[in-house]
Amino acid sequence: MLFSSLEFIFFFLPIVCIPYFIVKNTKIRNYILILASLFFYTFGEPKAVLLMLVSIVVNYGLALLIEKRKSAKKFFLTASILVNIGLLFWYKYTGFFVSSLNSLLGLSFEVPVIHLPIGISFFTFQAMSYVIDVYRGDTPVQKKLSNLMLYISFFPQLIAGPIIKYHDIDEQIENRQISLDSYVAGSKRFLIGLFKKVLIANNAGALWEAVLNSDMSSLSVAGAWLGAIAFSLQIYFDFSGYSDMAIGLGRIFGFRFLENFNYPYISRSIREFWRRWHISLSTWFKEYLYIPLGGSRKGNVRTYFNLLAVFLCTGIWHGASWNFVIWGIWHGFFSVIERLGLEKILKKCRVINHIYTLCVVVIGFVIFAITDFTQLGEYMGVMLFNSNHILVNDSFIFNLKENITLIGAAALFSMPVYKRLEGSIESNGILKTAEGVLFILLFIVTIAYLVSSAYNPFLYFRF
Amino acid sequence: MNKFISLTVTILILALSIAFVVMPKSDFSENENRMLQEFPELTFESFASGEYMEDITLYISDHFPLRNGFVTLKTLFAEKIMGSRLINGIYICGDMYIEDYNRPENTDRLIATFNKFCKNLEGKKVDLMLVPTAIEIYGDRLPRFASPLSQLKTMDKIYSSVECNNIDSLYDALRLEKEKGRKLFYSLDHHWTTEGAYVGYTAYCKAKGIEPQPESAFDIKTVTDDFKGTVYSKLNDITLKGEEIKVYDQDNDITVLYDGVESNSLYNYDYLEKKDKYSLFLNNIHSLVEITNNKTDSTRTLAIAKDSYANSMIPFLVKHYKKIYVFDTRSYKGAVSDFVKENNIDDVLILYNMNTIDTDTGVNVIY
Incomplete structure (x- = not known):
């Protein structure tokens, strides 16, 4: 669902905005946004939505481990980066890699056809931003899974950016100004x-x-x-x-x-x-x-x-x-x-x-x-x-x-x-x-x- | 002022989405000549494959409130504000509207098809008539500097590569009549006018050595002045006025079988009540139309594999044949060449217009 589509402007947006502005509680508002974001992504990628959820949970867990076990934090950071880059590589570059290898070395491996999930280049980069920020101590670890989910899956930036860095937004998740202005x-x-x-x-x-x-x-x-x-x-x-x-x-x-x-x-x-x-x-x-x-x-x-x-x-x-x-x-x-x-x-x-x-x-x-x-x-x-x-x-x-x-x-x-x-x-x-x-x-x-x-x-x- | 913008747009959005939910939906768009998307049924498969969501998207745009008005607005904005002279594949040429010619992709396949067809009918000379369309005949009316692809190049390639009897004098004949100021093509439809079809008829007669009937032999009637065809639909500019359809009538004693349904007329005037008025010629599209002339000395028979351009030309031919078989190859399930052999037909004519022949799904199954 593109923002510049009739279904987004005339249906998705009003259905999200109306309850969002009626409710005054930031926590509930965040849940509304998470639900809306998951629906938004499912509408375009009914299968890959699970992939995104798994990725969020894994990055959430690894960041907690970085915080808890400081002595092994380099290990968990590496694990997180490997997972994210691995996901991106598998879905985005496998076909390209194999076909390039074939033509460079004269091989003839079968080139796999893998569907590229929308937005994967964006959400893997946001997930890495979060884990690296926690590793560096730039931001405290996010204890609430729902908050991290909102950061990574938030529909305005989910499929085409901008790539929001975690340390630029973490405070706004629970505390932000919403007004007519x-x-x-x-x-x-x-x-x-x-x-x-x-x-x-x-x-x-x-x-x-x-x-x-x-x-x-x-x-x-x-x-x-x-x-x-x-x-x-x-x-x-x-x-x-x-x-x-x-x-x-x-x-x-x-x-x-x-x-x-x-x-x-x-x-x-x-x-x-x-x-x-x-x-x-x-x-x-x-x-x-x-x-x-x-x-x-x-x-x-x-x-x-x-x-x-x-x-x-x-x-x-x-x-x-x-x-x-x-x-x-x-x-x-x-x-x-x-x-x-x-x-x-x-x-x-x-x-x-x-x-x-x-x-x-x-x-x-x-x-x-x-x-x-x-x-x-x-x-x-x-x-x-x-x-x-x-x-x-x-x-x-x-x-x-x-x-x-x-x-x-x-x-x-x-x-x-x-x-x-x-x-x-x-x-x-x-x-x-x-x-x-x-x-x-x-x-x-x-x-x-x-x-x-x-x-x-x-x-x-x-x- | 920002508040004014924001609130007005919010109200517009809400009003249109409520209108969408409340307003009755139609199944068919006469303007576009197609069925509109139905509300899709949710199944696990359609959901998982994303088909369900795609259909929802189509459903919303197909039934959007004021849809026709919005399309008109877009055309007028593109023409008047952006200054476009080529909109949705239509050149705006003053009071004339000319359909663009798309790059042909299937010329080689067409040639192979025609040759196969002729080979199947060994010994019999097949007449091939390719009709250049308005963009080729009225090229001088196009906006300045417009340089569309040449239909003639494709036409010549086909003519020179097939073993048919080419009726290639048609182009010059159309040019000549055009110079006399005649309107050979509709301005708001992709077909030729009955006058254009008459030129096609004389070109055919010349190729067959038949003496064509003069125009004075017909009772020329204007049956409507409100024809808004496919070109109109593409622009959907509701400020445009419709145009005339003429019928060259003649006293005939004929029997016509439209896919087996008997009639004694080559025209179905019921179509004048509908949008698609050109369909009055030969009662729109039928896979097989059999025309028997009950009052003629001729014993000859003719088979025509064609698109809808032939529909307005066939009435001229009735006088010269005992029987005419008209095949619309998009819907006729058998092979025309087999029919010709089995029924020992004398003359065979292939007639297609250059603008749609490339994408015509019927041509490749004529043999």
Whole structure:
């Protein structure tokens, strides 16, 4: 069940919210949220819900043991990490691992087909965050299983993040502010995310699909770049829209999540980009992998190694396929050369640094988007003038004309324009009313898009 | 103001979900020509496989309150605010609406099928008529810079790879009539108009060496001016007005068997009361229609394997044959080629339109 679906907005949400706001007791409210979360997950993964429950119980037990038997705490921590990474590896990477092994060594093991449960990359990472925090003594152990269950399974962040670190949220589980103001702020944030996902990301995605599925031999260079930009806009508005919805939902129920995106496309370097893109993942890797590896305190060579290791993990975390590995290394490579001195040069070139960053990011996302290497090579070839393709053609102009409003709006909202204007809108009566009316209208249009996506006329009579 | 937004949206959500629960549900969507999702039955299997949840999702979107109005709103928003000229596979060309042509995936299979069909009928020359659609004939009306895939390329590939008697003069004939300003395709439906079908008829006659009847031989009647076909359904823009359907009537003494049910008309005007008015031609789709002309000197017989484009062309052919057998291959269970052999049919015509032939589930079972 996506947040941007009719069943979520019109049925799941009211059914959860109404009892939640009637009851005033935080304990009961937490039980309502746990029930809702388990239902939410079961709706999408009727079988894997057991897996998630087992994982929660195991991590709960191991953390208690870390607390109780301090002398053996390293052992229990290792056990927990092995369980979580093991789960993730089994469900996400086994097929990829076996098929890669086959092609590398010329073997022919049967490649197992294992269904990837939704959200497993997120809940295993949250579970590890909890156990590591307890191990480090950053937070007290959670005595109540239900509290840990709420932390790991809470539906706003369960299937697409943000990845909440336990020490950022543990106090809010039993003690948080729920008020009309938080409901109002949360629902507005949810709407912003919903508009980003339905009105921008989905339409940008349609443009990308159209370009990718068009006849490669007649694709123009400009057309290929337009497609790549469309995908970059799709993934940003999809992902950050989803994070906005998650943060908004959290807020509605009284939680304060940290931000996950901070206008990444205005970055002036790849290092800055990663401070603004999927922040909860990069800080997770920073706190639980980069720093334990020694971070930047063990000399230059070790720092570069650590950086590349983190980017490699970041890449492979996004999916079990070689293109994600290459995407990770691609970003790692630019991070390292920026550290080696490129960043100093970039600081002096005002416009060029933006162009450089966007080019690296957009080309990176093409690597990210196309899993088939032949197709990826072909597409890259067109983008980088590697083959005799025409610069501009009618098809490009048509696609651009069709989507100019969309791309314009997407570009505008990739920059903190609305954020800077929010203050002056608040203090101006007319602007405030206009904003209110616009939100309502956009909400109605969003419903229209959601309803239309399931509207499909049939040419022929049913058989 | 944030409070206003939040509360209004909350009220909208609650109102629509209550409306969903309270409002009566219909089983069939005439606009989409399909059955709507029923409320699924909960079983352990359907639950464990996730099918139950998928059906719930479909059920909610199929029966959502004001569904048609929301689809209209989406089309108008895409057209007027976003400035789109290609919406849900339809090019908006001023007062004309032209269906896009999708990339063909099955051309080689089609060629193999037609060749098998012809081989089964060794000795007999099979006529093949592929009808290019509005996007090819009215290409000059498309929005500027629109560059759809060429139907002609696929058509030529099929024509040059099959051993049939190709009626490939149709394209030029349609172009010529189009230049005269005639409306050969519906604007709000994916079929050709009766005038378009008449051009198809003359092209067929030319290929067979038959003298076609002039248009003046027919009593041309406008039977409706409120036809809103499949293109309309795709846009579902309720501000659009319907268009005319013409029937070229003629005094005939005929007997028509629609899957065995006898009638003396090639038309079923009951369909004028429904949305799908094109179905009046040849009484919609039947696996086998047998037309016997009781008043003709001709002794010839004709078998047609076709899609619905043929339905509006067949009335023109009745005069020239003693008997016409019309097969809708999506529902006819036998092989048309066997029927032709067993009944020693004189002429065989295959007729499909280029826009749907690629995905037509009937074509591959004609032999």
